[in-house]
Amino acid sequence: MWEELKWFAYTNKLNASLVVSDKRRPTANVAEIAHIIGEVEGKDVLLVDDLIDTAGTFKGTVESLKNGVRREYLLRVTHPVLSDPQLKELWTLI
Numbered sequence: 001m002w003e004e005l006k007w008f009a010y011t012n013k014l015n016a017s018l019v020v021s022d023k024r025r026p027t028a029n030v031a032e033i034a035h036i037i038g039e040v041e042g043k044d045v046l047l048v049d050d051l052i053d054t055a056g057t058f059k060g061t062v063e064s065l066k067n068g069v070r071r072e073y074l075l076r077v078t079h080p081v082l083s084d085p086q087l088k089e090l091w092t093l094i
Contacts, residue, residue, distance in 0.1 A: 021035075021036055021060075022037055031060055036065060040071070044071050044072040044073070045065060050078045055082065
């Protein structure tokens with residue numbers, strides 16, 4: 001509950017909407033985006049994550065949101081491990 005209240009406070013400060021990327025992990029280091037909860041049509045996207053190694057969640061979320069629409073994607077990460085091949089893939093997405 002605390003996490004949700006914190007994110008609503010951030011979105012209020014930023015005058016933004018909160019959108020959630022619902023993911024599943026079928027195996028270690030694999031993230032599949034099940035649902036995007038919320039509306040991002042015509043909006044820039046700020047993705048926040050605590051740890052990124054393979055960047056699967058970020059890549060999956062961006063691919064789910066693209067749908068031929070060009071947006072700005074900003075990524076904030078607390079602990080960016082970023083394995084080398086995935087770092088190169090990130091730049092091709094954005």
